[in-house]
Amino acid sequence: MLIYVINLARRPDRLAKMDAELAALGLPYTRINAVDGAEISCPAGHHLSDAAYACYLSHIKAYRAFLETGASHCVIMEDDVTLSPRLPEALAASCFYTDQNAIVRLERPTNFYWSSPSYNKPFAVVSQNRLVTYSLLTKSFGTGAFVLSRQVAEAVVQHQSTPQLDIDVRLFDPKRSGHLGFNLLQFSPSLALQRQHYDGKKDSDIPHRPGHTLQKLHPMLINMVINMRLVFAGLARLIGFSRRFPFDDK
Numbered sequence: 001m002l003i004y005v006i007n008l009a010r011r012p013d014r015l016a017k018m019d020a021e022l023a024a025l026g027l028p029y030t031r032i033n034a035v036d037g038a039e040i041s042c043p044a045g046h047h048l049s050d051a052a053y054a055c056y057l058s059h060i061k062a063y064r065a066f067l068e069t070g071a072s073h074c075v076i077m078e079d080d081v082t083l084s085p086r087l088p089e090a091l092a093a094s095c096f097y098t099d100q101n102a103i104v105r106l107e108r109p110t111n112f113y114w115s116s117p118s119y120n121k122p123f124a125v126v127s128q129n130r131l132v133t134y135s136l137l138t139k140s141f142g143t144g145a146f147v148l149s150r151q152v153a154e155a156v157v158q159h160q161s162t163p164q165l166d167i168d169v170r171l172f173d174p175k176r177s178g179h180l181g182f183n184l185l186q187f188s189p190s191l192a193l194q195r196q197h198y199d200g201k202k203d204s205d206i207p208h209r210p211g212h213t214l215q216k217l218h219p220m221l222i223n224m225v226i227n228m229r230l231v232f233a234g235l236a237r238l239i240g241f242s243r244r245f246p247f248d249d250k
Contacts, residue, residue: 002074003029004062014079034058056163063153081144084191102183104147108190109140122240136184139173145192189248
């Protein structure tokens with residue numbers, strides 16, 4: 001399967017790490033020269049940071065490169081992920097990629113905390129040799145690594161090439177207005193993980209936005225909301241509607 005790695009020209013250190021990991025797994029790749037948020041400005045009315053705007057444009061650039069080939073699927077990777085040794089096995093198993101209207105997430109969701117999990121249908125879509133895919137029901141952020149079908153890539157490029165939301169929101173939040181209705185599948189265990197979650201070192205070009213909604217509430221209301229979340233997450237986990245999707249680095 002074709003692999004595209006999105007990399008900033010000013011981050012050869014990241015590319016070197018990705019090159020070493022992919023070489024160790026025997027996986028060739030094509031580098032996509034990322035649009036640099038330090039060199040462009042987000043147009044007025046888009047409500048994105050310059051970095052998030054550049055990230056979106058970089059993804060569209062990668063999708064266009066993929067569509068110039070005759071391949072049915074490709075892997076899109078950003079340059080800040082670490083990879084599971086089982087990734088080649090997963091990419092070689094065509095049974096996981098029969099749904100042409102699906103994005104198959106390789107990366108563990110960034111909203112993986114037990115108090116805010118990703119929710120999924122309880123039964124596996126495909127299961128083979130202890131690798132499983134589940135159909136996601138809720139948002140599952142992070143665009144570090146996923147398998148993209150030609151059908152989905154064409155839809156995104158045709159209808160959403162102008163950035164209005166962060167790329168992970170646009171792709172992986174099915175409740176958002178304007179989502180194109182493609183299916184979201186998640187590998188369990190996950191096969192990629194952002195390095196900042198793996199080694200604890202913060203190294204993101206897109207800072208988190210300040211001012212979370214909960215911060216604007218009274219402390220008593222915050223505690224009430226958090227407790228309700230915990231109860232709901234616990235119930236969902238018991239009946240199989242939430243998983244932590246661990247990273248398989250064994």
